[in-house]
Amino acid sequence: MQPTTQGRVRKQARLLGEARRSKILDWLQEEGSARVRVLAEAFGVSEVTMRQDLEKLEADGHIVREHGGAFLKSVTQQVRSMALQHLENMEAKQRIGRAAAKLTGDGETIILDSGSTTTELAANLLGKRDMTVITNALNIALMLGAEPGFEVHMTGGHFKAPTLSLSGERSADYFKGLFAQKLFLATAALDLEAGLTYPALSDIPVKRAMIDAAQKVILVADSSKIGARSFTSLGNLELVHVLVTDEGIRDEDRAAIEAIGVEVVIA
Missing domain, CATH: 3.40.50.1360 (Rossmann fold)
Structure with missing residues (x-):
């Protein structure tokens, strides 16, 4: 495999991962929290891959990981103030x-x-x-x-x-x-x-x-x-x-x- 082809494959994998993480974040913004096992099954990936996705979302400041799952970082304050998550447009x-x-x-x-x-x-x-x-x-x-x-x-x-x-x-x-x-x-x-x-x-x-x-x-x-x-x-x-x-x-x-x-x- 030529380096240019390898680069295209890596770029495609990165884009696929970014799209999946965007949908995972949408899920958590809807549900508030989720288990790794449930997310992995829903998105058709291994639990190892899902943990890596959640690690990236946590590093970006969107979520907090917990044992076996993750929850939306803003959810506690949001509920206390009776605010909704989706307030765009x-x-x-x-x-x-x-x-x-x-x-x-x-x-x-x-x-x-x-x-x-x-x-x-x-x-x-x-x-x-x-x-x-x-x-x-x-x-x-x-x-x-x-x-x-x-x-x-x-x-x-x-x-x-x-x-x-x-x-x-x-x-x-x-x-x-x-x-x-x-x-x-x-x-x-x-x-x-x-x-x-x-x-x-x-x-x-x-x-x-x-x-x-x-x-x-x-x-x-x-x-x-x-x-x-x-x-x-x-x-x-x-x-x-x-x-x-x-x-x-x-x-x-x-x-x-x-x-x-x-x-x-x-x-």
Whole structure:
């Protein structure tokens, strides 16, 4: 093998490692912590390779390793301050929250997924009357739970610190036998081929159960998520009836999404 070929192989391996570590960090920013064994299995690498990845992420200041796993460095302070992990593109998310809130009416039963955009939506529900809200988001429950005109129900399940939410099979089981007029669903990324994708596995059964319990599914996602892909798929875009996004969406993406029968609302 020539040196130039060796260099290309090393560069490719480095890029593959960087891409994997980026997705590992996305996972930890979603879950808060994870075991080496679970991460190695999910990413299809050896535990030795996963430990090396975690060592690099720790050296870069993102995480703290512990025996057999790792946790997000900022998670303790974040939970104490009741802050969410993903706070980028907040101006667009605020506009989306206002537009999505206009799609609700007094007396409705709605499901609110966890996330920064759905939190903005919840803030714009104040003043509604006789509304029942079902959510897996602790911060949303605290925001609306004491407000006149709201009856708030929370799922059970495993607490995920970065998203201040409850997740896993027990959270999913809560939705069995429930009916809601509308679900306001969050996503990490959406793509016409990959569909709705998320950084980790634990939310997938919860989101599927939410979809099954709702008559209408309204996806709230800023335009930076369109055309992107995350780690694991929930399903294709046909699961969604309405997409509420911002004006940053490309014309060709909007046309393609509308072509499969999804209404697009621009905030």
